[in-house]
Amino acid sequence: MTSSRVSVPLIEARNITKHYDGFTLQGVSLTVEPGQIVGFIGQNGAGKSTTIKALLGIIGIDAGDARILGVDARGLSGADTAVKERIGVVFDTVSMPPHIKIAEVGKLMERAYRNWDARVFEGCLHRFKLDPKKAIKELSRGMGMKLSLACALAHDPQVLILDEATAGFDPMARDEVLDMLREFVAVEDAAGNPQHAILMSSHITSDLDKIADTVVCIDDGRIVFACDKDEICDLMGVARCRATEVEQVLASDQAPSQVRVLHHDYGVDVLVPDRFEFMRAFPQIPCDRVSIDDYMALVLKGAVLHPRARAQGGGDAR
Numbered sequence: 191m192t193s194s195r196v197s198v199p200l201i202e203a204r205n206i207t208k209h210y211d212g213f214t215l216q217g218v219s220l221t222v223e224p225g226q227i228v229g230f231i232g233q234n235g236a237g238k239s240t241t242i243k244a245l246l247g248i249i250g251i252d253a254g255d256a257r258i259l260g261v262d263a264r265g266l267s268g269a270d271t272a273v274k275e276r277i278g279v280v281f282d283t284v285s286m287p288p289h290i291k292i293a294e295v296g297k298l299m300e301r302a303y304r305n306w307d308a309r310v311f312e313g314c315l316h317r318f319k320l321d322p323k324k325a326i327k328e329l330s331r332g333m334g335m336k337l338s339l340a341c342a343l344a345h346d347p348q349v350l351i352l353d354e355a356t357a358g359f360d361p362m363a364r365d366e367v368l369d370m371l372r373e374f375v376a377v378e379d380a381a382g383n384p385q386h387a388i389l390m391s392s393h394i395t396s397d398l399d400k401i402a403d404t405v406v407c408i409d410d411g412r413i414v415f416a417c418d419k420d421e422i423c424d425l426m427g428v429a430r431c432r433a434t435e436v437e438q439v440l441a442s443d444q445a446p447s448q449v450r451v452l453h454h455d456y457g458v459d460v461l462v463p464d465r466f467e468f469m470r471a472f473p474q475i476p477c478d479r480v481s482i483d484d485y486m487a488l489v490l491k492g493a494v495l496h497p498r499a500r501a502q503g504g505g506d507a508r
């Protein structure tokens with residue numbers, strides 16, 4: 191942020207609850223500030239799409255508060271078109287009539303959106319190598335997603351909400367899309383204040399490693415962590431220990447009050463808060479950069495040990 195101005199979240203969920211038979215979204219809170227890309231992760235069925243639909247007012251919520259651009263999600267469908275135009279949404283499926291051609295999509299969108307920018311749309315088609323003469327039914331899944339993203343960007347949104355929208359991209363297209371998302375979120379007003387933000391759910395955590403500022407993880411309807419991505423990926427480490435080395439690490443002054451560990455057949459992964467300090471203290475133990483996948487596995491499947499409590503006669507806990 192280049193300004194000391196207090197920024198208002200562009201997307202905000204506060205304690206949202208939604209009950210389905212067999213699943214409950216339980217007090218989900220998340221915020222996306224101007225200039226931020228927030229990655230939303232979690233296992234299949236964890237509640238990502240339900241949260242996104244609740245934020246967009248596509249489904250009703252039982253309790254809590256969901257807002258985009260300050261507008262209550264409950265009133266979003268009836269909101270001013272000007273508000274809806276400022277929200278770009280891409281799901282993992284294309285919901286357009288199968289027989290129409292890409293060029294016709296542009297014409298239809300031009301009529302639907304006041305701020306439609308045909309040059310942005312055509313620029314996206316060019317970058318994505320999409321042929322305007324192709325019909326929707328002739329597009330592969332990845333091509334359909336590219337078209338949806340082109341449409342979302344061309345109506346000049348302030349926020350982009352992407353639900354598994356990068357799943358169909360090949361590696362080259364993926365890098366192109368990540369660049370476009372970075373460009374989108376870098377837009378500032380004349381005073382240098384960021385104007386745009388992105389919330390994107392994804393199972394492709396390597397994409398989030400590259401572009402997310404914050405990573406929010408949901409599991410079984412609850413938020414389990416919301417972390418600064420750089421803190422995970424740049425500072426933390428995962429020490430690949432043998433069983434005997436774990437005791438050594440836990441007994442050291444370096445050990446924090448809680449240590450997350452994940453047992454494998456071949457050893458034990460130990461999450462360390464500062465991998466550079468750890469490598470100085472234990473040069474013989476390999477310690478890697480933590481990927482978002484590693485961190486999620488350690489949090490969701492690992493155990494928490496309390497070395498200091500153990501030293502004083504306490505035990506281990508989940």
Ligand SMILES: Nc1ncnc2c1ncn2[C@@H]1O[C@H](COP(=O)(O)OP(=O)(O)OP(=O)(O)O)[C@@H](O)[C@H]1O
Nearest residue numbers: 210211212213232233234235236237238239240241
């Ligand atoms: N309309 C619905 N009626 C009943 N249950 C639903 C409905 N929509 C979603 N669910 C349930 O809510 C839970 C969360 O689903 P959701 O689609 O939010 O998960 P997700 O995290 O997006 O998963 P994935 O990564 O597989 O897309 C699942 O158990 C799902 O079966």
